[in-house]
Amino acid sequence: MLFKLFFKRSFSVGVSNYQRTRIMSSSNLQPKFDKIFNKIDELKPSFIDRLAKAIEIPAVSGDESLRPMVVKKSEYLVQELESLGFTDIQVKKLGTQPPPVENPNLQLPPVILSRYGNDPAKKTVLVYGHYDVQPAALSDGWASEPFKLVVDEEKQLMRGRGSTDDTGPLLGWLNVVQAHKEAGIDFPVNLITCFEGMEESGSLGLEKLIAEEASNYFKTTDAVCISDNYWLGTKKPVLTYGLRGCNYYQIIIQGPAADLHSGVFGGVIAEPMVDLIKVMGTLVDSNGKILIEGVDEMVAPLTEKESQLYEKIDFSVDDLNAASGSNTSLYQKKEDILMHRWRYPSLSLHGVEGAFYGPGAKTVIPAKVSGKFSIRTVPDIDSEKLTKLVVDHCNNAFKALNSPNKCYAELIHDGNYWVSNPYNASFTAAAKATKDVYGVDPDFTREGGSIPITLTFEEELKTSVLLLPMGRGDDGAHSINEKLDISNFMGGMKTMAAYLHYYAESPEN
Numbered sequence: 001m002l003f004k005l006f007f008k009r010s011f012s013v014g015v016s017n018y019q020r021t022r023i024m025s026s027s028n029l030q031p032k033f034d035k036i037f038n039k040i041d042e043l044k045p046s047f048i049d050r051l052a053k054a055i056e057i058p059a060v061s062g063d064e065s066l067r068p069m070v071v072k073k074s075e076y077l078v079q080e081l082e083s084l085g086f087t088d089i090q091v092k093k094l095g096t097q098p099p100p101v102e103n104p105n106l107q108l109p110p111v112i113l114s115r116y117g118n119d120p121a122k123k124t125v126l127v128y129g130h131y132d133v134q135p136a137a138l139s140d141g142w143a144s145e146p147f148k149l150v151v152d153e154e155k156q157l158m159r160g161r162g163s164t165d166d167t168g169p170l171l172g173w174l175n176v177v178q179a180h181k182e183a184g185i186d187f188p189v190n191l192i193t194c195f196e197g198m199e200e201s202g203s204l205g206l207e208k209l210i211a212e213e214a215s216n217y218f219k220t221t222d223a224v225c226i227s228d229n230y231w232l233g234t235k236k237p238v239l240t241y242g243l244r245g246c247n248y249y250q251i252i253i254q255g256p257a258a259d260l261h262s263g264v265f266g267g268v269i270a271e272p273m274v275d276l277i278k279v280m281g282t283l284v285d286s287n288g289k290i291l292i293e294g295v296d297e298m299v300a301p302l303t304e305k306e307s308q309l310y311e312k313i314d315f316s317v318d319d320l321n322a323a324s325g326s327n328t329s330l331y332q333k334k335e336d337i338l339m340h341r342w343r344y345p346s347l348s349l350h351g352v353e354g355a356f357y358g359p360g361a362k363t364v365i366p367a368k369v370s371g372k373f374s375i376r377t378v379p380d381i382d383s384e385k386l387t388k389l390v391v392d393h394c395n396n397a398f399k400a401l402n403s404p405n406k407c408y409a410e411l412i413h414d415g416n417y418w419v420s421n422p423y424n425a426s427f428t429a430a431a432k433a434t435k436d437v438y439g440v441d442p443d444f445t446r447e448g449g450s451i452p453i454t455l456t457f458e459e460e461l462k463t464s465v466l467l468l469p470m471g472r473g474d475d476g477a478h479s480i481n482e483k484l485d486i487s488n489f490m491g492g493m494k495t496m497a498a499y500l501h502y503y504a505e506s507p508e509n
C-alpha cells in the first residue's frame with residue numbers, strides 16, 4: 001500500500017528536545033530493559049569480534065571474480081546462526097545470474113533463511129539484511145585495509161567495508177539473540193531471518209524466492225524489519241518509511257577490434273570514448289537536472305501537505321556538507337535538499353568500464369567502453385517506461401554523432417521505490433524503543449538510497465515494513481573509510497531488542 005504522502009500527525013520534535021542526543025547510560029534507561037541492555041554492553045567485545053571476522057571476507061557481489069567470497073561469507077553466517085541455536089536453517093540457491101554477465105554460469109549467492117523460536121503464541125518478525133558489500137580497495141584512498149576491521153579507540157568507531165552497510169546491522173540481530181540467551185530472558189517474538197548476498201547488485205533472484213516462500217517459510221510473518229539505512233544526520237535517530245528505487249544502466253560503445261596506439265590511430269579513427277562521453281554528457285546537467293525527455297512528467301506532484309513535512313525534519317546544509325566533506329551542495333535550503341534526496345529522481349554517472357584509469361599517462365585508445373549510470377526513481381515513475389525513455393534517448397544522442405562505431409544501451413537491474421504508512425504497531429514500537437535508548441523521539445524520514453526488495457516484502461507478505469537504521473548519515477557507505485560508530489552499534493542493538501519487546505506487547509499487529 002502506498003502511503004499518500006501526508007501524515008495524520010507528526011512524529012518530529014523540535015531541536016530543544018534532542019540537543020543532548022546521546023545513548024543514555026543504563027541507569028537512565030527503562031528499568032524493564034536494564035538486564036538486556038547490560039548484557040549487550042557486557043558482550044561488546046565478542047560482538048566486535050564477530051563483526052571483524054565477517055568484514056574480513058570481501059563479499060563484493062558486483063565483482064564476478066569475488067563470488068566465492070560472497071558464498072564464503074554466507075557460510076560464516078550459517079555457522080554463527082547454528083552456534084546461536086537458530087533452527088530450520090535453509091540455504092536457498094537462486095540459480096545462475098541473468099545477463100548482462102561475463103560468465104553465463106555464474107551462480108547467484110544464496111539467501112539464508114532461519115528461525116529463532118516458533119511459538120504460535122508469539123508474533124513473528126522477519127528481519128532482512130544483506131551480507132554482500134560494495135567494492136573497496138586501499139588504493140581508492142582508504143586510511144586502512146578496507147577488509148580489515150579497525151577499531152579506532154580515540155574516535156570510538158569501527159572502520160571497514162560493510163561495517164554500516166550492512167554487515168554490522170545484520171549481525172546486530174544475531175547479537176540481540178545471543179544477549180537474550182546469555183541474560184536468560186525469554187525472546188519476545190519468533191524471529192525469521194532473510195539474509196541475501198546480492199543487494200548491492202539489484203537483489204537478483206530474491207523477488208521470486210519471496211513470492212514462493214510467502215505462503216511457506218514466511219507464512220506466519222506479522223511484520224518485516226530492515227536495518228540497512230542510516231540516520232539523516234549524525235545526532236538524531238530516525239525511523240524510515242520511504243526509499244527511492246534504482247534503475248541501473250550501461251551504454252556500450254564498440255569501435256576498433258583492439259585497444260590502439262593513439263599516436264598511430266589518433267585523429268584517423270572514431271574513438272569510442274569520445275562518443276561515450278558525448279552521449280553520457282546528454283543525460284544530466286551540472287545542476288542535477290535530468291535531460292531525458294519525459295522523466296519529469298512521471299514524477300508525482302508536490303502537495304501543500306507534503307511540503308510542510310520537510311520543515312519539521314532536523315537537517316541542514318551543514319549536515320550535508322559535513323557528510324560529503326565538501327561545500328558542493330546544489331541547494332542551500334534544507335527543504336530543497338530533502339526533496340531532491342527523497343521525492344525527486346536523480347541521475348548519477350558512475351564510471352566507465354574499459355577505459356584507462358590508472359596512474360601514469362598511457363597513450364591508448366580504448367576499443368570498447370561501457371558507461372555506467374543510474375537513475376534513482378520515485379513515485380510515480382514506471383520502471384519499464386523509464387527504460388524505454390533512457391534507451392531511446394541514448395540511441396538518438398548517439399545517432400546525432402554520425403559515428404561509425406556501434407552503440408548499445410541497456411538496463412542492468414532495477415529496484416522499486418517504496419513509500420509506506422508509518423502509523424502502525426511496528427513503527428510505534430520502534431519509536432518507543434528509540435526514545436528509551438537515545439532519549440529523544442525519532443524523526444520520521446524517507447531516504448534517497450534504495451533497498452530493492454522492500455516493496456516486494458510489503459506486497460507479497462501483506463505486512464508492514466519498518467526501516468530501523470543503526471548507523472549515521474556520515475558513515476561513508478559505498479565510499480572510502482566506511483565506518484560505524486561504536487555508540488551506534490551498541491545503541492542500534494539495544495533499539496532492536498527493545499523494539500522486539502514493545503512490538504511483542506502491542507495489541508495490534
Ligand SMILES: NCC(=O)N[C@@H](Cc1c[nH]cn1)C(=O)O
Binds near residue numbers: 201449451477
Ligand atoms: N544500504 C542500501 C544500499 O546501499 N542499497 C543500494 C542498492 C543498490 C541498487 N543498485 C545498486 N545498489 C543503493 O545503492 O542504494
Ligand SMILES: [Zn+2]
Binds near residue numbers: 165199228229
Ligand atoms: Zn545496504
Ligand SMILES: [Zn+2]
Binds near residue numbers: 134165477478
Ligand atoms: Zn549499500
